[in-house]
Amino acid sequence: MDLAAVVVYEILYTVAFLTLISAGLAIVFGMMRVINLAHGEFVLLGGYAAIVSHNTLGIDIFVSMLIVSPLVVAAFGVIAERLIIRFLYGRLINTMLATWGLSLAMIGGFTLIFGTTTTSIKAPFGGFEVGEFSLSGYNIFIIASAVGVILLIFGVLKFTRAGLIARGAMQDAGVASSFGYDTSKVYMVTFAAGSALTGLAGGVLAPLVGIGPTAGSLYIAKAFITVISGGASVVSGLIASSGFFGFVSQFVTFVTNSVVGEIGLLVAAVILLRLLPTGISGRFFRNRL
Amino acid sequence: MTINRRQFVQGATAASALATIPSAAISADSIKLGSVLDTSGIFEIYGKPMEKAHRLAIDEINAGGGLLGRKVEMIPYDTQSNMALYTQYARRLTRRDKVDVVHGGILSASREAIRPTLRKAKTLYFYNTTYEGGVCDRNVFCVGTTPAQQSAILVPEAIERWGKKIYVLAADYNYGQITTNWIKHYAKNAGGNVIQADFFPLNVSDFGSTIAKIQKAKPDMIVAVLVGAAHLSFYRQWSAAGMKKKIPIASTTMSSGNDHRVLTASEGNGVLVCQSYSDKADIPSTKAFLAAWQKKFGNTNDIHEIAASSYDGLHLWAQGVKKAGSLDRMKVIEALESGVSFTGPTGKVTIDGKTHHVTHDMHLIEIQNQQLTILKSIGQIPPSDTQRVCDLEKNPNDTKQYEIKI
Numbered sequence A: 001m002d003l004a005a006v007v008v009y010e011i012l013y014t015v016a017f018l019t020l021i022s023a024g025l026a027i028v029f030g031m032m033r034v035i036n037l038a039h040g041e042f043v044l045l046g047g048y049a050a051i052v053s054h055n056t057l058g059i060d061i062f063v064s065m066l067i068v069s070p071l072v073v074a075a076f077g078v079i080a081e082r083l084i085i086r087f088l089y090g091r092l093i094n095t096m097l098a099t100w101g102l103s104l105a106m107i108g109g110f111t112l113i114f115g116t117t118t119t120s121i122k123a124p125f126g127g128f129e130v131g132e133f134s135l136s137g138y139n140i141f142i143i144a145s146a147v148g149v150i151l152l153i154f155g156v157l158k159f160t161r162a163g164l165i166a167r168g169a170m171q172d173a174g175v176a177s178s179f180g181y182d183t184s185k186v187y188m189v190t191f192a193a194g195s196a197l198t199g200l201a202g203g204v205l206a207p208l209v210g211i212g213p214t215a216g217s218l219y220i221a222k223a224f225i226t227v228i229s230g231g232a233s234v235v236s237g238l239i240a241s242s243g244f245f246g247f248v249s250q251f252v253t254f255v256t257n258s259v260v261g262e263i264g265l266l267v268a269a270v271i272l273l274r275l276l277p278t279g280i281s282g283r284f285f286r287n288r289l
Numbered sequence B: 001m002t003i004n005r006r007q008f009v010q011g012a013t014a015a016s017a018l019a020t021i022p023s024a025a026i027s028a029d030s031i032k033l034g035s036v037l038d039t040s041g042i043f044e045i046y047g048k049p050m051e052k053a054h055r056l057a058i059d060e061i062n063a064g065g066g067l068l069g070r071k072v073e074m075i076p077y078d079t080q081s082n083m084a085l086y087t088q089y090a091r092r093l094t095r096r097d098k099v100d101v102v103h104g105g106i107l108s109a110s111r112e113a114i115r116p117t118l119r120k121a122k123t124l125y126f127y128n129t130t131y132e133g134g135v136c137d138r139n140v141f142c143v144g145t146t147p148a149q150q151s152a153i154l155v156p157e158a159i160e161r162w163g164k165k166i167y168v169l170a171a172d173y174n175y176g177q178i179t180t181n182w183i184k185h186y187a188k189n190a191g192g193n194v195i196q197a198d199f200f201p202l203n204v205s206d207f208g209s210t211i212a213k214i215q216k217a218k219p220d221m222i223v224a225v226l227v228g229a230a231h232l233s234f235y236r237q238w239s240a241a242g243m244k245k246k247i248p249i250a251s252t253t254m255s256s257g258n259d260h261r262v263l264t265a266s267e268g269n270g271v272l273v274c275q276s277y278s279d280k281a282d283i284p285s286t287k288a289f290l291a292a293w294q295k296k297f298g299n300t301n302d303i304h305e306i307a308a309s310s311y312d313g314l315h316l317w318a319q320g321v322k323k324a325g326s327l328d329r330m331k332v333i334e335a336l337e338s339g340v341s342f343t344g345p346t347g348k349v350t351i352d353g354k355t356h357h358v359t360h361d362m363h364l365i366e367i368q369n370q371q372l373t374i375l376k377s378i379g380q381i382p383p384s385d386t387q388r389v390c391d392l393e394k395n396p397n398d399t400k401q402y403e404i405k406i
Helices: A002-031 A039-056 A061-083 A092-114 A138-159 A161-171 A173-178 A183-209 A217-230 A234-255 A258-275 B005-028 B044-063 B083-095 B108-120 B151-162 B174-189 B208-217 B230-240 B284-297 B305-324 B329-337
Strands: A127-130 A133-136 B031-037 B072-078 B101-104 B124-127 B140-142 B165-171 B193-200 B221-225 B249-251 B272-275 B341-344 B347-352 B357-368 B371-381
Touching: A002 A039, A002 A127, A002 A133, A002 A138, A002 A161, A002 A183, A002 A217, A002 A234, A002 B208, A039 A061, A039 A092, A039 A183, A039 A217, A061 A183, A133 A138, A133 B208, A138 A161, A138 A183, A138 A234, A161 A173, A161 A183, A173 A183, A183 B230, A217 A234, A217 A258, A234 A258, A234 B208, A258 B193, A258 B208, B031 B044, B031 B083, B044 B072, B044 B284, B044 B305, B072 B083, B083 B101, B083 B108, B101 B305, B108 B124, B108 B140, B108 B174, B124 B305, B124 B329, B140 B305, B140 B357, B151 B165, B151 B174, B151 B221, B151 B249, B151 B272, B151 B357, B151 B371, B165 B174, B165 B208, B174 B193, B174 B221, B193 B208, B208 B230, B272 B371, B284 B341, B305 B329, B305 B341, B305 B347, B305 B357
Parallel strands: B031 B072, B031 B101, B101 B124, B124 B140, B165 B193, B165 B221, B221 B249, B249 B272
Antiparallel strands: A127 A133, B272 B357, B341 B347, B347 B357, B357 B371
């Protein structure tokens, strides 16, 4: 019984992990159709921001992770959008090349500034007990953050005027601008919002995984698989595919080991995209958020 | 002004002759030492201090009048953590630079990449890293520690302290696999038992379900053979789950990349390791080494066990050359085989002629507040794992790497 609770807890954690690293990409790729190959490095930038702000500047750890990281990465996102990405909207291959270059430049930059040593911060909570098992209290914080991110995206897109304008501009930029909206600005703000969520992921994950210049590759593949399998609906697609892959990979890991767990995730993705080429939300949650 | 082809060729030849003559003149009478190490990329945390150790040792040798009345000149190549570059640079060192000796290689994969090249070119090779043992090759001297010097002490000590049931977590490549077999062997000899061994590719950083599985298996201890930055997440997640108080950890790899300084104190505290080097050792030669390093580089925090053994390797080679009175490869090998010793950062190290491995002073060490605190000094330990299978006196043409069979 205790073991079942532990398994459920680990599955929830993995679902939350996938949700966090994919949320920003769901907006940037899912809504704006920008293939940001520097997504993994955006996560790292968030992690570095949290580490520097907490370890070097001595700012409170929660402020560092939940406020400093998103702000730093959002600011970086605005710069990248203005200087590179805004010239390439609608040109998929060109954005891929440009953001890949950006990712290499960022890896180089991290190496120059921070060196190749992996850095980290100490997780703020201790463990707790379920029967005879010890579990990480910090994972509850990760799960709560993921729920918070989902609610935030859903709330903004569904209930605010800004969310409505953003959705309208993404659906048809021409019509939106004929209504008098500055679509270039809308795109910039949306990209900044996606970057901020990515930075948040880097910040809250930094205590668990450790941040080094080349660690971005750990996130990018999983984030793309989650977002593509989720399909066009940002919120419901993200929840459905994170839940599905989190369950598959952790369940397989428990039954066998972590290598087979990773393989299980990839096999599940291949089968899923074969059966549902437009992603989960292309079939089940059409025309929802 | 126009230049025809002939004039151009003449000019270029003259220019290149000018460019080559002075460097040839400088290096003609100096002894050339090739250094191949990963000083950039993901293994630079190992390679950079090793390269510094090479430079420090060469400075000392030259300050003492050089070898055979000649200066030693280092020709360094950065292999950028890329195994393909090792073979390329090894060929360049032997063919173009015509070096007298090569020191370097970090991962076992890099050593196996250049060992045949250097043997074929009849260039003496020193591999100075902690590794899984068993290389039996008269052209190679392995100066780092081996499982008989690490696991053979660590595993019985851990069993005595904590109990018999061991759970092994290891990196999934030859070092992790072979070392795990040695741990099984030494655990069995000490009356213990490896109940489970899990292997992880070098990029795995999520250990959540592994930690739950470990708790289900209820071992008395964990032996970690984890390698690289991603695997360090295990210690973080273990500590975050509050497991530190419940199941203790021993490790064969912790601190060889200065991991204990990367992790926070509470994540690393209490991990048991067995090493030849600790900056806390109360040995005069360790203190002298630390002072020399401090003077040259300003900070001693980056020194680790394999930087110390790289420094030993260079001085052992220098003693071999002095004893042979010649740079001839066979004469140097024979001089080294007769049993050369050096007292350096880890105390006294002595070459074992039959195996070309080295006897080390070993210490049982616990990590406390990011420091290597010596619990117990074990004394001089021979490389008995390789001695069981390798005898270069009887089989001078052996080139095999022996592995333990379980």
